[in-house]
Amino acid sequence: MAQPLRIVVAKPGLDGHDRGAKVVARTLRDAGHEVIYTGLRRTAQQIVETVRDEDARFLGLSSLSGAHSHLFPKVCELLVNEGLEDVIVFGGGIIPHEDRPELFSAGIKAIFGPGTPTSEILEFIQHANGMNDAGVGQGNDWHWESKA
Amino acid sequence: MQDEVARALNGERRALARVLSAIENGTFTLDDAGITSVIKTDKSTWNTMAITGAPGVGKSVLVDALMTQWAKQGHQLALLAVDPSSPRTGGALLGDRVRMTSVDDPEIKDLVYVRSIATRAASGSVPLIVEDMASFLHACGWNRVLIETVGSGQSELRCAAVADRIIVVEGPARGDGIQAEKAGLLELADAVLVNKADLDGAQKHASELQESFNLGQREAPPVLLTSGLHGIGIDAASDLLLQLEASGRATRARMRERLLASHERRLVTHPSYNECLDLLTKGTIDIENALTILLGDNDERSS
Numbered sequence: 456m457a458q459p460l461r462i463v464v465a466k467p468g469l470d471g472h473d474r475g476a477k478v479v480a481r482t483l484r485d486a487g488h489e490v491i492y493t494g495l496r497r498t499a500q501q502i503v504e505t506v507r508d509e510d511a512r513f514l515g516l517s518s519l520s521g522a523h524s525h526l527f528p529k530v531c532e533l534l535v536n537e538g539l540e541d542v543i544v545f546g547g548g549i550i551p552h553e554d555r556p557e558l559f560s561a562g563i564k565a566i567f568g569p570g571t572p573t574s575e576i577l578e579f580i581q582h583a584n585g586m587n588d589a590g591v592g593q594g595n596d597w598h599w600e601s602k603a
Numbered sequence: 604m605q606d607e608v609a610r611a612l613n614g615e616r617r618a619l620a621r622v623l624s625a626i627e628n629g630t631f632t633l634d635d636a637g638i639t640s641v642i643k644t645d646k647s648t649w650n651t652m653a654i655t656g657a658p659g660v661g662k663s664v665l666v667d668a669l670m671t672q673w674a675k676q677g678h679q680l681a682l683l684a685v686d687p688s689s690p691r692t693g694g695a696l697l698g699d700r701v702r703m704t705s706v707d708d709p710e711i712k713d714l715v716y717v718r719s720i721a722t723r724a725a726s727g728s729v730p731l732i733v734e735d736m737a738s739f740l741h742a743c744g745w746n747r748v749l750i751e752t753v754g755s756g757q758s759e760l761r762c763a764a765v766a767d768r769i770i771v772v773e774g775p776a777r778g779d780g781i782q783a784e785k786a787g788l789l790e791l792a793d794a795v796l797v798n799k800a801d802l803d804g805a806q807k808h809a810s811e812l813q814e815s816f817n818l819g820q821r822e823a824p825p826v827l828l829t830s831g832l833h834g835i836g837i838d839a840a841s842d843l844l845l846q847l848e849a850s851g852r853a854t855r856a857r858m859r860e861r862l863l864a865s866h867e868r869r870l871v872t873h874p875s876y877n878e879c880l881d882l883l884t885k886g887t888i889d890i891e892n893a894l895t896i897l898l899g900d901n902d903e904r905s906s
Contacts, residue, residue, distance in 0.1 A: 458628045459693060459721070484694035489721045494701030501707050505700065509719060510620035538617055 460584060462513040465493040465502040467530060470520035475548055475569075479515055482573040483580070499529040503537055511542065513580065516563075518548040528561035531591050535562070540592025543583045545599075547571070562591035565599035575601065608636050611743055616716065619743055623718060626735050629872065633735050641738035641748065643767045646849035651737050651748045653762035655728060655788065656772030658754025661798040663702040665772060665831035666751050671704070672841040673747070674711035681716040681745035683733050687753050688721040695721035699751060716745055724871035727761030728752035731864040734765040758787045763853045764860035768793045770844065773812065775804035789815075791853040792824050794844060800828035800835045824850055873897045 464480045466473055473495055480490045491509050493502060506514050514534070516527055527546055534542055546558065547567040555566050565579045579599045583589040589597070604625060610618035625631035633639070641650045654662050663684070670680050684699035697719035700706070705715045722730050729752050737748040752762050762769060771792040789795065789812070797809040809826050816823035825843060829836040870876060879893040888896075 459695070459723075461624070480696055484689065484696045485692050487689075487692045487694045489688075489695045489697060489719075491697045491719050492701060494698075498707075504706070504712070507617050508620050508706075508716060510624045 460488045461511045463491045463511040464515045466495045467526040468522045472519045476517040503533040514544045516546040531562040535592035541590035543589045544591045559598045568603045571603040638742045641741040649767035651766045652768040653750045653766035655752040660772045660774040663699045668831040668837045674714040679714045681740045682749045684751040685720045728755040728759045763857045764864045771795045773797045774799045775802045793850045795826045796829045800830045
């Protein structure tokens, strides 16, 4: 049987809303993955150290505070600095469409907004896991086009 | 993998995390690296300590408080925190980190390693593979390995298989004095911590436990009041636990749990295990058929 994927779900910054993160964590759990939830208000450094120590293949970032344009690229940068360039990063929350290109160019492979069917997140995970260069620092400029 | 092992032994945490995954997934064994088991045979000091007790008694917060204390004294500590896998999908939500502050404290974070583990196919509160993961951590310089079990009740003793010491965490208002008299996990405890000491009923529960232990023939394990959240009793508990000698209560139970866990691991890692479960679910084979398939002719069951 295939080994479950290890996925960190994290809430960076000063943002106390975690319903979305919990829904995603539950979806991934129910799909047979092992989800490590960090809890609220983590710094970029703390998140990267968690991904490192937990040997996660994926990192999901959730933000509803409006600070995504600062925090998400910061996490990506630190991941690469720590030698974790093969970790696949996706994000979600309230992320306006005009902010997304910048996040994709920082190495994030998918952004899921409100209304995304949970099945789409699983499709993304499966697709990206099958690639060998979808990691945050592996230089592939592909990203998942989300409908929501 | 040998390169990764060398880097892990050299203190690189990314490599350590990778090797632990390989051990957990069964793609790398300690024999490959020539590393021996971490389990101690002498009683004076310990390498691995299990922290067990019912869900919600405060194990994670208490472990975090103890780790903070020990790391500040210069000890290098690893925590293997176990949470259950779904019996339906195999997935897991590993949430013990949510309550951990020691891993984020810049002063001590280099001395603390936390790894979340799902039970996967294993039954019981700790999968046996945790012993191998602890042994590798120990070889990498993480001298004290704590194992936080799945929240478990009265008779779950599997942690005895993987730990030199067993610490049972209790809470206030956990039933009347008769609960303290019941047989089970408490009999194996090297120490009992009654946590949430700030709440009503903690002192009473601690007294009842103490009284119950004193009725027995053996030397009673220490019973301490703590609050991981408010820092009550943490100084005393951390000093006591660090020096804690084995009570010898769990010696035979440890062997029994190791035997049972090893037998179970042989079953659940058999290539036909999932197929057998499918066939059992459909009703095309019965339990005896499944045992014959999985254990083969080597199984000498008494008739």
